[in-house]
Amino acid sequence: xxxxxxxxxxxxxxxxxxxxxxxxxxxxxxxxxxxxxxxxxxxxxxxxxxxxxxxxxxxxxxxxxxxxxxxxxxxxxxxxxxxxxxxxxxxxxxxxxxxxxxxxxxxxxxxxxxxxxxxxxxxxxxxxxxxxxxxxxxxxxxxxxxxxxxx
Numbered sequence: 001x002x003x004x005x006x007x008x009x010x011x012x013x014x015x016x017x018x019x020x021x022x023x024x025x026x027x028x029x030x031x032x033x034x035x036x037x038x039x040x041x042x043x044x045x046x047x048x049x050x051x052x053x054x055x056x057x058x059x060x061x062x063x064x065x066x067x068x069x070x071x072x073x074x075x076x077x078x079x080x081x082x083x084x085x086x087x088x089x090x091x092x093x094x095x096x097x098x099x100x101x102x103x104x105x106x107x108x109x110x111x112x113x114x115x116x117x118x119x120x121x122x123x124x125x126x127x128x129x130x131x132x133x134x135x136x137x138x139x140x141x142x143x144x145x146x147x148x149x150x151x
Contacts, residue, residue, distance in 0.1 A: 004099035006126065006149050007031065009089065010141070011105045011113065012134045013078040014038050016085045019141070020098070021149045027142050028151045034088070038081035082112035090118045101125050102149045106132040 006021040008028060018034035092098065101124050105113060110130055114122075127148040133141060142151040 003150070005097070006100040006102065007089075007092075007098040008102045008141075008145060008149055008151075009085070009104065009113075010133050011082075011085060011103075011109055012132050013081060013109050013112075015134045016081070017134070018089075021102075021145075021151045024150045026151070028145075028149075030138070034092075036081075036085060036088070038077065038084075078109070079112050079116075082109060082116045086113060086116035086118065086121065090121050093121055093124065099124060102127045102129065102145065104129040104131055104133050104145070106130070 003023065008019045008021060010017050010019070014037060016034075016036040016038075018031040019028040020031050021028050089101065093101075101121065103110065103113060103125055107130055110128060114128075117125075129145070129148060131144065133144055136144065145151050
């Protein structure tokens with residue numbers, strides 16, 4: 001019986017890399033074309049160079065107060081990257097390139113990915129690991145994943 005192909009997504013807000021598990025004790029290999037990066041600008045750069053929010057004055061009063069931006073452009077860049085990663089996985093799953101998925105990401109990115117994943121991708125998620133492994137050397141990754149994927 002052929003075993004199901006398991007892909008492992010290791011991501012943060014700036015990088016995403018997909019590996020294929022080769023089987024218990026055999027490690028994993030990088031999936032061609034699935035190493036993405038996102039240039040997330042610093043918060044002040046994403047806001048058009050503004051270092052502080054603007055200030056306003058209440059009608060009829062003498063006090064002034066800081067104005068909050070209506071959205072955080074920095075967070076929006078990160079959400080857009082999660083959307084891009086999720087769309088790519090959905091496309092590859094539709095082509096039947098994998099059957100199971102393990103998602104490894106820090107908490108905020110994990111939440112962004114959950115929100116972005118279409119239902120058919122969420123159904124094949126075998127495990128979610130709340131860790132940032134993007135800077136861990138490839139040779140050391142299997143020891144972090146052995147309980148969650150056949151590596």
